[in-house]
Each structure stands twice: as C-alpha cells, then as structure tokens.
Amino acid sequence: FSYSMRDEPEVDTNILIIYEDADYLVIDKPAGLPVHPSGIYKTQTVTTLLVERSLLKTPYLLYRLDRETSGVLVLGKNRKAAAAFHRILRAGLITKEYVVAVEGCVGGAFDAKGFIFRLPDSRLPRQRFYKESTPPSTAMEIQSCHTRFTPLKTMHETTLLKAELFTGRMHQIRATLFSLGYPVIGDKLYGVNPNFYFDFADNTLTQSDWKKLRLKRSALHCKKLSLKHPVTGINWVLQTEIPKDILSIF
Numbered sequence: 450f451s452y453s454m455r456d457e458p459e460v461d462t463n464i465l466i467i468y469e470d471a472d473y474l475v476i477d478k479p480a481g482l483p484v485h486p487s488g489i490y491k492t493q494t495v496t497t498l499l500v501e502r503s504l505l506k507t508p509y510l511l512y513r514l515d516r517e518t519s520g521v522l523v524l525g526k527n528r529k530a531a532a533a534f535h536r537i538l539r540a541g542l543i544t545k546e547y548v549v550a551v552e553g554c555v556g557g558a559f560d561a562k563g564f565i566f567r568l569p570d571s572r573l574p575r576q577r578f579y580k581e582s583t584p585p586s587t588a589m590e591i592q593s594c595h596t597r598f599t600p601l602k603t604m605h606e607t608t609l610l611k612a613e614l615f616t617g618r619m620h621q622i623r624a625t626l627f628s629l630g631y632p633v634i635g636d637k638l639y640g641v642n643p644n645f646y647f648d649f650a651d652n653t654l655t656q657s658d659w660k661k662l663r664l665k666r667s668a669l670h671c672k673k674l675s676l677k678h679p680v681t682g683i684n685w686v687l688q689t690e691i692p693k694d695i696l697s698i699f
Contacts, residue, residue, distance in 0.1 A: 458493075467689065475524075477519070478521075517666040544676070546613055551633055552634060566588035573646060592618050594621050597612070642661065645661075674688075
C-alpha cells in the first residue's frame with residue numbers, strides 16, 4: 450500500500466507556552482501539528498517552528514505526542530536537562546493524565562491492564578491491538594500496558610474519559626479503547642472505521658465519512674503532567690485546559 454506525497458498541509462501553528470525556565474520549555478501543542486519533521490510535514494512542526502521563532506536553539510524532544518493529539522509537551526533546552534528528564538520518565542515517576550472522547554457509554558472507572566501488540570496480517574504496520582489476557586500466538590512486539598479510565602461526562606452515547614497512563618506504549622490509549630469497543634471520536638485509525646485511515650491518506654473521505662468521525666482530529670488531549678522537576682526537585686504540575694473542539698462534542 451502506498452499513497453502519493455501531497456503538498457505540506459496548512460496546520461494550526463499557534464503554540465502556547467505554559468512554562469519556561471533555564472532547562473525546559475513546556476508548550477500546549479495544538480492538534481494537527483507534528484512534533485518533528487516526518488513524511489509530508491517538513492517546516493510546519495513543533496521543533497522547526499520553535500527554532501524559527503528563536504524560542505529554542507536546539508530542541509530536545511523528551512517524548513512524542515501523535516500529530517492529532519493536543520496538549521502538554523515538554524522540551525529540553527540542553528543535553529543535561531534532557532538526560533535528567535529521561536531518567537525520571539524511565540523510572541516511572543511521571544504521572545500523565547489525558548482526556549479522550551469515545552463512542553459509547555462507559556459506566557464506571559476501570560483499569561485496563563494487559564498487553565499491547567502488532568498483528569502480522571494488519572493492513573497497517575503501525576496499528577496496535579490490546580488484550581487483557583494472553584495475546585494471539587501470531588502477535589509481535591508484545592508489551593505490557595496499564596491505563597486507568599474514569600468517565601467524566603456521558604451524553605448522547607458518548608463518553609469523555611480521564612485516562613491515567615502507568616506505562617507509555619505507542620498508541621496505548623487509542624488502541625486499548627478501540628479494542629475494548631470504545632472507538633475514539635475523530636480517530637481515523639482507532640475510530641468507528643479503520644478504513645478511514647486509508648481514505649484520509651488518499652484524500653477521499655466523503656462528507657458522510659466526516660459526519661461519522663464527528664471531529665476533524667482524534668479527540669485525545671494530554672491534559673496534565675505531574676513530576677518532581679528533574680533539575681530543581683520542586684513539585685512540578687503542568688496542565689492545560691480541555692480544548693473547545695473536544696468539549697463541543699458534549
């Protein structure tokens with residue numbers, strides 16, 4: 450499967466600064482803006498724009514947010530600060546809290562503890578699947594994962610969830626919810642119809658497809674990070690508001 454390289458799309462480049470000190474720059478990343486150059490995105494990315502706007506000389510990206518995911522993103526200003534942050538991240542000493550809007554009514558809080566993996570016959574190599582018990586025998590790249598989901602609001606067969614991450618696996622929240630039967634609103638890959646991913650890549654999504662997706666992007670937002678500041682050791686809470694487009698669903 451391949452699709453033609455299109456021109457670089459116009460994206461929201463309104464990067465909001467949440468916090469800054471000598472070692473770190475913390476931003477609220479807008480939805481649709483990639484964190485670094487990749488594929489058709491070359492100049493409209495977080496790292497390129499921060500350098501261009503003289504906000505960072507050499508940006509050290511400390512973790513990734515998917516292009517369509519908005520929210521708290523921390524960048525290091527120097528190698529030492531980046532290494533200190535990674536030590537805390539690897540030790541599991543950072544609390545990450547997301548909000549996500551899904552199709553379906555989630556009755557109560559629950560822990561999704563199990564495994565995330567790839568399947569060889571999946572049409573898309575990047576797609577992940579989640580299973581609480583042993584993954585299928587054909588599963589590849591098996592990793593344990595743990596997310597706690599808490600409903601914040603339910604309306605019109607739709608739920609706004611708080612998602613607390615205890616592990617940081619690729620597509621962890623989206624793949625877990627999709628596999629549990631709660632597709633993420635607006636998600637082309639883990640939403641109501643995974644074929645939308647290919648239609649979106651080919652630029653062939655119809656008006657009716659967009660209506661089913663209900664949002665131009667995945668309804669996933671990194672709301673809050675809590676940790677001890679890697680350099681000063683003070684309690685550090687970095688948070689943002691839930692974006693209007695996600696709230697508008699409710």
